[in-house]
Amino acid sequence: MSAPNTDKNDLESEYEALLSFMYLSPVGIVRSDKSGFVDMMNPLAAQLLMPLVRGGSIENIFDSLASVAPELRNLVASFEAERGPVCENHRVFVTPAKDDAVVLACSIIKVNADVLMMVLTDISRQVAAERRARQTESWLAGIYTGVNDFAFFTLDAQGCIDSWNPSVERLTGFGEVEVIGHMLSRFYANDEIVLHRLPEHIALTRDDGWHVEEFWCETKAGRRYWGQVLISVLREEDGEISGYSVVLRDITERKVHSDNLARLLTTDHLTGVTNRAHFFEIAESEVARAERHARALSLVMLDADHFKRINDTAGHQAGDEVLRRIAGEAKALLRRSDIVARLGGEEFVLLLPSTSASEAMVVAERLRVAVEQALIETAVGQLKATISLGVASLGDENQTLQDLLAAADHALYDAKQAGRNCVRCAIAEPEDVSLSVSEEGNTVPT
Incomplete structure (x- = not known):
């Protein structure tokens, strides 16, 4: 019992x-x-x-x-x-x-x-250890795989090519007299020639002893290939920098295979823009780059107005179409160097390198108008949507990415309080001036 x-x-x-x-x-x-x-x-x-x-x-x-x-x-x-x-x-x-x-x-x-x-x-x-390992071992990890060809040469202390060997012609098609005395931009594809790129190569190499970067290159015959360049410092016995050694590699085949994987890991599954995790990786680097070279950097936070109402009345699929259209309009307006990312829900962020607050306001207003005028096709018919936007720029008051995000978020809140479908900008100045964009696109104080 x-x-x-x-x-x-x-x-x-x-x-x-x-x-x-x-x-x-x-x-x-x-x-x-x-x-x-x-x-x-x-x-x-x-x-x-x-x-x-x-x-x-x-x-x-x-x-x-x-x-x-x-x-x-x-x-x-x-x-x-x-x-x-x-x-x-x-x-x-x-x-x-x-x-x-x-x-x-x-x-x-x-x-x-x-x-x-x-x-x-x-x-x-x-994760921190993995990131450090990737930074220090990325060159060695891929040197034995996916390499179609490579070229080795040197630069003088001013960054001009001062040596040549047959590997350079084999990879690029350029002979000795066509490269000696030129900068690395000799090998760039035309759409990759950015004035600040080469000085940044050299500056980063001087700071760290070496630097790796990837970009589109073009041979003398016009063939485009994805190139990876490793620049390392050459020093005299007294420690002074005498020049730089360069290895240029054609890694096009590896890029084709890695792009699909990278796209899965770095893009938002719904809208196709940069995802939250990858945005923060990029943004931290851009803030450091802007501070190092004393360049402007602006950030725009935005979200869809009354998004819950859209989901409740038209359904979540219609809401998804609205988010895709907002992302599409943003991508259509931005430069290749700009970033649009989805932070979560209906919230997006634009990262605009080399862009002042006033320039960012113009971009934000153009995007606001583009979304307002868009007819969004959904399963329940055409919809219209609007967005509110907040702008912030790097400065004395906004010195870190977190500062920028907080300032832009505050400006976005101001836009919501002002009735939505508008732009507000928090300027990091002693007067703490807040600006908005009028319906005509002019910047006005608030």
């Missing part, structure tokens, strides 16, 4: 053991229903997610992660099996991608029709 009590005690012991495992586990564990509503979470998971909730509670795990990993909800929704792993070690950049970024590895398991288990692991140190 004691068996039932024994069974009950065994179940209670197992439950207590499960709770102990949950709370003492070295990884974050979250249990939720298929819609993401949480019913159990261990302390480590709450700690790892704290930067996202800013003191608030975590009720829906997908909502909490929407700003950094909006794709997780779609991954779960598109997983058709009754049970099994939805994703394994999917990387989530909780804070911007840089050396001290917070990065989580997220694995989701569908236990049954309505129960999900999410495992979160802090892999920030691993």
Whole structure:
């Protein structure tokens, strides 16, 4: 007659053991229903997610992660099996991608029709180590694979070619008299000749001892190829720089194979623009570049006005078409050197190198008008949409990427408060002047 009590005690012991495992586990564990509503979470998971909730509670795990990993909800929704792993070690950049970024590895398991288990692991140190390894080993890692040809030559201290050998002609088609005394731009494709590129090559090489960059090149006969250039410092016995050694490689074949993979890893699945994680990697580099060379840099944050209303009245597919059209209009307006990225939801960001605040205002206003005038084709018919935009530029008050994002976000908030479908610009000056763009496109103080 004691068996039932024994069974009950065994179940209670197992439950207590499960709770102990949950709370003492070295990884974050979250249990939720298929819609993401949480019913159990261990302390480590709450700690790892704290930067996202800013003191608030975590009720829906997908909502909490929407700003950094909006794709997780779609991954779960598109997983058709009754049970099994939805994703394994999917990387989530909780804070911007840089050396001290917070990065989580997220694995989701569908236990049954309505129960999900999410495992979160802090892999920030691993990601930082991988980034450093890529920076220092990228040249060596690819030198034995995907190489069609290479050329070796040297530059003098001013950056002019001062030596030649047959490998140069074999790769580029140019003879000795056609390259000696010229700059590296001799080998660039015409659309890659940017005035600041060569000085930056040399400056970065002087700072670090070596520098690697990739861009389109063109042979004497007009054949385009994807070139990778490694520049390293040559020094005299007293340590003074006497010149530079250069290895130019044709890595076109490798680029063709890597582009597809890179596109998957760096682009937003819905709109095709740069994704959040890759944007932060690019933006950190652009901020450092602008500061090093004292160049302007501006950032525009924007989002779709009344987007929830569009989803609620026309459906999520129509909302997706609106986001795709906004991204398309932005890409059509921007230069090759500019970046448009989706930060999450209906929020986008434009990164505009060598662009002042006033110039960025013009770009933002053109985009606002283009979106306002667009007729967006959806399954429920044509829609119209508008956007609000906030502009910020690098300066004394905005010295870091985080400063820029915060200033642009504040300007975007001002645009929303002003009635939406407008542009606001926060200028980092002592007077803290805020500017807006009138309907005629003129910059006016507010």
